[in-house]
Amino acid sequence: MREGIVIKAYGGFYYVQSEAQVCECVLRGRLRLKQQQVLVGDRVEFKITGRKSGVIENVLPRRTVLMRPPVANVDQAVVVFAMREPHPSPLLLDRILIQAQAAGVVPVICFNKADLGGQEAAELIPLYRKAGYQVLVTSAKDGTGLSRLREVFRTGVSVLAGPSGVGKSSLLNALEPGLSLKTKEVSAKIGRGRHTTRHVELLSLAGGGLVADTPGFSSIYLPPLERSELAYFFPEFGKFMPDCQFPGCLHHKEPGCAVKKAVEELKISPLRYNNYLEFLQEVIEQEKRKYD
Numbered sequence: 001m002r003e004g005i006v007i008k009a010y011g012g013f014y015y016v017q018s019e020a021q022v023c024e025c026v027l028r029g030r031l032r033l034k035q036q037q038v039l040v041g042d043r044v045e046f047k048i049t050g051r052k053s054g055v056i057e058n059v060l061p062r063r064t065v066l067m068r069p070p071v072a073n074v075d076q077a078v079v080v081f082a083m084r085e086p087h088p089s090p091l092l093l094d095r096i097l098i099q100a101q102a103a104g105v106v107p108v109i110c111f112n113k114a115d116l117g118g119q120e121a122a123e124l125i126p127l128y129r130k131a132g133y134q135v136l137v138t139s140a141k142d143g144t145g146l147s148r149l150r151e152v153f154r155t156g157v158s159v160l161a162g163p164s165g166v167g168k169s170s171l172l173n174a175l176e177p178g179l180s181l182k183t184k185e186v187s188a189k190i191g192r193g194r195h196t197t198r199h200v201e202l203l204s205l206a207g208g209g210l211v212a213d214t215p216g217f218s219s220i221y222l223p224p225l226e227r228s229e230l231a232y233f234f235p236e237f238g239k240f241m242p243d244c245q246f247p248g249c250l251h252h253k254e255p256g257c258a259v260k261k262a263v264e265e266l267k268i269s270p271l272r273y274n275n276y277l278e279f280l281q282e283v284i285e286q287e288k289r290k291y292d
């Protein structure tokens, strides 16, 4: 029996990569009967039945499951924003960071279009590093930071996230010219219709690692959370939370809140804290809707 990873599922066939080879596999009847869904990203055990064909016998336990896009065992999300054009939105960035962390996926922030400068964005780099995130600065145009990005992708399975137009496809093309993914200018000529790929595929990078070909975490909604959980998705709050006067402090209006004190002393970024408060309102609204 061999072990491999499903990189594509299409028309009842599962394409399993094992070492440098890809086998076209079907599911063993037992798995079909159990109606076990096999996802792209699943690690499977399979038997070779032909030169490039096989049968999947077992699906190994999943570490993580993403719904959008449907991919199992995603290790990390590379969250791309542009330094300029379009201006980065910290509120959207924080939203995506929470979505990734809630799904058990490690986020890596990537500020692209470094060649365009961007004073506002430059201030976000140390801010997010201080908050505890890995931050890359790249340019798909002049090659800045691409070797770092290649290193990041080398680990396991990645998805890209971030708004459109920030350079996600351009970055992958710069790392892997053979991919020739459509970028904005090109796809504008072809038209919108062609762009809607429903089938997720993991692309194998020459430098190592697999990347989902569709961006993840596009939803503008927060995942279902309890209000008391939210602060745990802000890693820089962790150091101060144990010193809050009240257990279950929401770090909003409670007296003796160590998080709020840290914000006043600029040990926590006010920008991050304000985003936290905005999300807290959202989570409370979500809870209300759930119990109405």
Ligand SMILES: Nc1nc2c(ncn2[C@@H]2O[C@H](COP(=O)(O)OP(=O)(O)O)[C@@H](O)[C@H]2O)c(=O)[nH]1
Pocket: 112, 113, 114, 115, 116, 138, 139, 140, 141, 142, 163, 164, 165, 166, 167, 168, 169, 170, 171, 182, 183, 184, 185
């Ligand atoms: N100046 C500059 N432009 C870039 C860079 N990366 C991408 N672009 C441009 O930004 C636009 C959107 O890029 P694209 O890769 O389609 O973005 P996506 O929607 O995130 O996949 C295109 O016109 C690219 O040529 C970069 O690093 N610097």
Ligand SMILES: [Mg+2]
Pocket: 168, 169, 170, 182, 183, 184
């Ligand atoms: Mg794109």
Ligand SMILES: [Zn+2]
Pocket: 241, 244, 245, 249, 250, 251, 252, 254, 256, 257, 258, 259, 260
């Ligand atoms: Zn507090």
